[in-house]
Amino acid sequence: MIRVILPTPLRALAHLEGEVQIQIDGPVTQRALLDALEARYPVLRGTIRDRETGRRRALVRFYACGQDLSNEAPDTPVPAAVAAGAEPFLIVGAIAGG
């Protein structure tokens, strides 16, 4: 199972607590992970990726295994430790403001 940690506002929006665990069949890419997440929680559609372009929203970041994966191509496989469920995939609201 893939472990995903959402930022607090999106957890509240989706009425969930703690980590999300999702099953993905096939290669675990960023796109596959987010597609599966949105399929399970439709309210998240448009909050992480722009509905029109499919691109990551500017102030949302993706971290895992101590790396910033925000600018990885959507079809790049996520780190093996995320795919194996050993490490979570973090969706983070960027620090913006003062």
Place this chain on the structure above:
Amino acid sequence: MTSVRVLVGTRKGAFILNADGKRERWTIDGPHFAGWEIYHITGSPADPNRLYTSQSSGWFGQLIQRSDDGGHTWTPVGNTFTYEGEAGTHLWYDGTQRPWEFKRVWHLEPSPSDPDTVYAGVEDAALFRSTDGGHTWQELSGLRRHDSGMRWQPGAGGMCLHTLILDPAHPGRLYAAISAAGVFRSDDGGITWRPINRGLRSDWLPDPTADTGHCVHRIAQHPGRPDTLLMQKHWDVMRSDDAGETWYEISGNLPSDFGFPIAIHAHEPETIYVVPIKSDSEHYPPEGKLRVYRSRTGGHEWEALTRGLPQSHCYVNVLRDAMATDRLDPCGIYFGTTGGQVYASADAGDTWTPIVRDLPAVLSVEVQTLP
């Protein structure tokens, strides 16, 4: 028993204030959607328990929430706002052309007759409509595609369609106001539009009386006098008596003719309310005194309403969607401030009381008069 429900959108959530017809004791429910910007929360005239909310965030984008039980429970509905066809470009601050890009929903205007039909005014300026209770949205693209669209540019708050009036007397007639483009009218249900800005004067424009480019802050219409429109512009309070064909100034003796909201008494079409604000850069009340100004003569002559409002050291603003009236007698007037106060008057403005003092900055106030 008659009651009043005040719907308040703030920078950090929505609040619902309730009172009976006396409007003396209030309950405060919220925050709903805590932490999110609520540009607008409003109810359907056809079904008061049907509410629509624009919920947005600079981080996580736009959602629309719907309630079918007067705001007790909410369901997210559709949040796809796709411009129809080629998005095109508009004027940017630096004189270049920039593509139209959806940012947020500023204003929701439910149909007076069908709870499932609701219009959305958005930034970058365009008009959308849903006929399925908010699940799907279709653009009425004739407005954005107007020949003048390439010359529209954002006001300081963004290039937003902030006011929409569905004319109760003329089927198919809609008014839309855009900062900073001006007022537009459709007579065919939103398919085609034309600017109706004759009489407006904006000295910051190369042509101060141009067809478009005016920074209109808010327009209001009394349902009993549909051809009369009132406008608070970025400088000047204006009036039209011919459905927007021509405008004339009614600022009269106001201490500042700058401001954002404008409202009309529910039972007296010639009684108008504005909140003068000092500008261009201050955006707080003149002399630090929060005063609503009322005209009982349809403009020109204004009186300051001060009883119960702070008359020293007050430096809040009142934004364009943050003033509304109920339909009781005497008429109730309500407004919210950027300091988080929601003030109410149950006597048409003679005296004021804060319902609540310390909310996040108030973006919008709507009032439902419930049977």
